[in-house]
Amino acid sequence: MPELPEVETIARGVNARVRGDRVVDAWFSGAREPFKTPPARQAKGLQGRVFLSVHRAGKHIVCEMGPATNGRAGEQARAEAEWIVHLGMTGRLLVTTAEAPREKHTHARLTLKSGRELRFVDPRRFGRLEFRELERGPAFDAPGAEPLEIGADEFAALFRRRRLSIKAALLNQKLLAGVGNIYADESLFHAALRPRRAAGRLTRAELERLRTALKKVLHHAIRLGGSSVSDYVDADGERGFFQLQHFVYQRTGEPCRRCGTPIRRILIAGRGTHYCPACQR
DNA sequence: CATTTCACCTGGTGGC
DNA sequence: TGCCACCAGGTGAAAT
Numbered sequence: 001m002p003e004l005p006e007v008e009t010i011a012r013g014v015n016a017r018v019r020g021d022r023v024v025d026a027w028f029s030g031a032r033e034p035f036k037t038p039p040a041r042q043a044k045g046l047q048g049r050v051f052l053s054v055h056r057a058g059k060h061i062v063c064e065m066g067p068a069t070n071g072r073a074g075e076q077a078r079a080e081a082e083w084i085v086h087l088g089m090t091g092r093l094l095v096t097t098a099e100a101p102r103e104k105h106t107h108a109r110l111t112l113k114s115g116r117e118l119r120f121v122d123p124r125r126f127g128r129l130e131f132r133e134l135e136r137g138p139a140f141d142a143p144g145a146e147p148l149e150i151g152a153d154e155f156a157a158l159f160r161r162r163r164l165s166i167k168a169a170l171l172n173q174k175l176l177a178g179v180g181n182i183y184a185d186e187s188l189f190h191a192a193l194r195p196r197r198a199a200g201r202l203t204r205a206e207l208e209r210l211r212t213a214l215k216k217v218l219h220h221a222i223r224l225g226g227s228s229v230s231d232y233v234d235a236d237g238e239r240g241f242f243q244l245q246h247f248v249y250q251r252t253g254e255p256c257r258r259c260g261t262p263i264r265r266i267l268i269a270g271r272g273t274h275y276c277p278a279c280q281r
Numbered sequence: 282c283a284t285t286t287c288a289c290c291t292g293g294t295g296g297c
Numbered sequence: 298t299g300c301c302a303c304c305a306g307g308t309g310a311a312a313t
Contacts, residue, residue: 088308
């Protein structure tokens, strides 16, 4: 469901829990949707492999998988494959005991050598699971720029000559990777910019305000998430996601925390968009 | 080509 | 309680 901060938190939590563990069995549901790679191929590819590391790229969780056979002791194995998890709107990646009750809508279960399981649960099935053999193709690379790393020049260049709204531009993963509806609305509020403003018409100063607001909001959310990794990753924690105090997101009609004006909700790119008509210009 | 709309899913909520 | 409309953190294909 998750946007960049949630995905970052989940990737860190999963990394800490499965790094060095080995897949001894892989099970996938019969459902069609969540598989970018046919489930049988994923199961076969993952079988026996060791988790070298897990990290985030955009909204994707990328698991670097090492060889299925034990290497020489003390030798650092090289990644041979990647298991890529996109959580869509409702996906969760959980580390559980083998005995933990199986939740409805479980689409993948990797049994690990430690006895634990890594489970993918996704009611709406907007999530995607992909498996790549690095020998046969390129490593995964999220298309857009990382909002936490991008510099002022590169950021400004993303929006130059674009006629779409800045809100729609922020949501476009080919421009920036990882920004979703919550943090788009929140960062536009902190930058004091109307979501309907044409992206290409923002001044350099406004864009710089947006870039710093976005960074700040994302870092803050990661910091909060980091203190409750277990809410996301350990068997059935689900809090985490909404614990942040939003300034505009889903506060339609409520008073702006800065000036008291009722927050407005409009539709941009089919997504609910929240802003303060007084603070944002 | 850039941009917008819509379909893909299940589940929760609030009105009647 | 039931029924219904509407909403949800995402994205890629189809339409404009």
